[in-house]
Amino acid sequence: MNPDLDPLSETITAPRTDAIYNCHAYLTKVPVAAIRPFIETFTAPGDTVVDFFAGSGMTGLAALMSGRRATLSDISALGKHIASGYLATVSPSEFRGTAQSVMATARTAIGDLYTTQRESDGAEVEMVRAVWSFTYVCPACSNEIVYYDHLSPTGSPPKACPSCDGPFARRNWSRGEDVPVEVVVHGLDGRHTQQPVSDFDQAKIAEAIADPRQKDVPSLTIDDHREMYSRSGLGKAGMTETALFFSPRNAIALLELWRAINAVNDEQIRQKLRFAFTAILPRASRRYQWSAKRPLNAQNQTYYIAPVYYEWNVFELFGRKVEAAMRADQLLFDGGAEPLFESVSDRDVTYALASADQLSHIEDASVDYVFTDPPFGSNIYYSDMSLFHEAWLGKTTDNTSEAVVHTTGKRKKGSADRYRALLEGAFSEAFRILKPGRYMSVVFGNSSGQIWGLVQHSLRDAGFSAAPVHVAILDKGQRSVKGLNSGSEGVVTVDLILTVKKPAETESADDARPLSNGDTAALIQEAVREFSTEDAKNPSHVYARILRKAIERHFTLDDLHLGDVLIALRNAGYSVDRKTGLLIAPAAKSEAA
Numbered sequence: 001m002n003p004d005l006d007p008l009s010e011t012i013t014a015p016r017t018d019a020i021y022n023c024h025a026y027l028t029k030v031p032v033a034a035i036r037p038f039i040e041t042f043t044a045p046g047d048t049v050v051d052f053f054a055g056s057g058m059t060g061l062a063a064l065m066s067g068r069r070a071t072l073s074d075i076s077a078l079g080k081h082i083a084s085g086y087l088a089t090v091s092p093s094e095f096r097g098t099a100q101s102v103m104a105t106a107r108t109a110i111g112d113l114y115t116t117q118r119e120s121d122g123a124e125v126e127m128v129r130a131v132w133s134f135t136y137v138c139p140a141c142s143n144e145i146v147y148y149d150h151l152s153p154t155g156s157p158p159k160a161c162p163s164c165d166g167p168f169a170r171r172n173w174s175r176g177e178d179v180p181v182e183v184v185v186h187g188l189d190g191r192h193t194q195q196p197v198s199d200f201d202q203a204k205i206a207e208a209i210a211d212p213r214q215k216d217v218p219s220l221t222i223d224d225h226r227e228m229y230s231r232s233g234l235g236k237a238g239m240t241e242t243a244l245f246f247s248p249r250n251a252i253a254l255l256e257l258w259r260a261i262n263a264v265n266d267e268q269i270r271q272k273l274r275f276a277f278t279a280i281l282p283r284a285s286r287r288y289q290w291s292a293k294r295p296l297n298a299q300n301q302t303y304y305i306a307p308v309y310y311e312w313n314v315f316e317l318f319g320r321k322v323e324a325a326m327r328a329d330q331l332l333f334d335g336g337a338e339p340l341f342e343s344v345s346d347r348d349v350t351y352a353l354a355s356a357d358q359l360s361h362i363e364d365a366s367v368d369y370v371f372t373d374p375p376f377g378s379n380i381y382y383s384d385m386s387l388f389h390e391a392w393l394g395k396t397t398d399n400t401s402e403a404v405v406h407t408t409g410k411r412k413k414g415s416a417d418r419y420r421a422l423l424e425g426a427f428s429e430a431f432r433i434l435k436p437g438r439y440m441s442v443v444f445g446n447s448s449g450q451i452w453g454l455v456q457h458s459l460r461d462a463g464f465s466a467a468p469v470h471v472a473i474l475d476k477g478q479r480s481v482k483g484l485n486s487g488s489e490g491v492v493t494v495d496l497i498l499t500v501k502k503p504a505e506t507e508s509a510d511d512a513r514p515l516s517n518g519d520t521a522a523l524i525q526e527a528v529r530e531f532s533t534e535d536a537k538n539p540s541h542v543y544a545r546i547l548r549k550a551i552e553r554h555f556t557l558d559d560l561h562l563g564d565v566l567i568a569l570r571n572a573g574y575s576v577d578r579k580t581g582l583l584i585a586p587a588a589k590s591e592a593a
């Protein structure tokens, strides 16, 4: 196969805003709009695409929308659950009807736990949400403060103890019990109205705490072997059980909703409802962050709980998620090509739980294309973060072979070598399963030059052609970039997608040019010289361009760091717009001045 590469752009822009992307969070998803151009370039309709680090299954959805089959795998039980949820095929009206009826069943089962008294007319109504705050104890005078009560109007933390005037510092002040500080209800005019927490509310909370069903709420222990135990300070905060992340009322509401969903007979509807349920869990938990302006999403890479957080009515969240799932379905099933077969999830797209270096379920030379997005190394601990959802699924990820570099705990020793071996094993498997003359595209957050060197070596050792056939920059949209002005490390917001070829039987791997370490400083200078703010918008784009140059020239850049790129840009007169994160060229700066 000799694909026409011209239509495949060198910069793929796919913001994280579409209905499919936003329907269910998973760490580091690749939007389907970024994957489709690759699938459509490197395969024909009906071909089979493989992704062995499949996560939430975006490659499978992209394949389906392009009329291809997909064979997905990952070690993640949560990933498989999410992909199966996306792929479950339901009739919108039956789905919506069943969602209403499971909510009605759960509402009956929880009784009046969410009931509050509306301040304006004394009516008993269901609360929309409550806001909770940490309390802190002053180390100097032992005075306890409710953090929320001492925030400035813009939400800035208190500066001093209101009692003894000693400095306030979250780190040095010990925590007391969290307390509810505000309730939101539908007012008489139907609009959300805020009111103080009453004795009535306190009684409901006490009832929920004493409810014997608390012991039935599914939970998993996040023990001290887990990287996230120390990274999220879980031991210190006493948050080592996933159920503790839910308020007593939400824990009971979730439990009853989950029970009602699992009693649904229709398998596909049940699967999509379970998917909508796990999609709301972060917002139904204490991880949903309050802010003075608008709610801030739960941080999905950490177990962070903000000092002021929401207790959001589970039914409000679920009702909205059901509608979001239907919008995603519309894009997935009505917007693209017709599914190849009647039952989509079973036949066109399959998902196996398997380690990427052991794909024994896939035959040699049977696959038309691989598109995959490996884990980054030591940034994200998928299996630790998945426990939060997996507690409800009753299945956990077997993380013995997880491709991750541990920096703490028992698994730290030999971790970098295990990561390297896993990646090498995965690329060898890719080489084995691909038909000769076919392609593999690998997405990688360009976290460090060293990881890229490892990727380049592993691809070559596996037998792929040394020179990539295509190197694209994937721009998933703007994120805050800090650093150029301060000179500190910036946040990488773009990834590279590297496409390599398994030589056809008549070709031999182009290993004539060995990989050598490139002159990092010279490449940085060259990229900064050529750089134009029109086509490279932020420092990460420049960084990605340097990597692309190196890869195309068979160089590895073990010592490339974003910090060095930031310094070179600053020395050339560039700065970063603090609000947008975009680069400001020297000329534009002097014009503005």
Ligand SMILES: C[S@@+](CC[C@H](N)C(=O)[O-])C[C@H]1O[C@@H](n2cnc3c(N)ncnc32)[C@H](O)[C@@H]1O
Residues within 6 Å of the ligand: 026, 027, 028, 029, 030, 052, 053, 054, 055, 056, 057, 058, 059, 073, 074, 075, 076, 079, 354, 355, 356, 357, 373, 374, 375, 376, 382, 383, 401, 402, 403, 404, 422
């Ligand atoms: C960057 S994510 C992929 C996300 C995916 N592109 C998506 O759209 O959801 C990397 C994935 O690699 C998985 N993983 C880690 N070690 C693995 C292994 N040994 N075998 C297979 N998958 C693994 C993680 O569970 C995670 O889902």
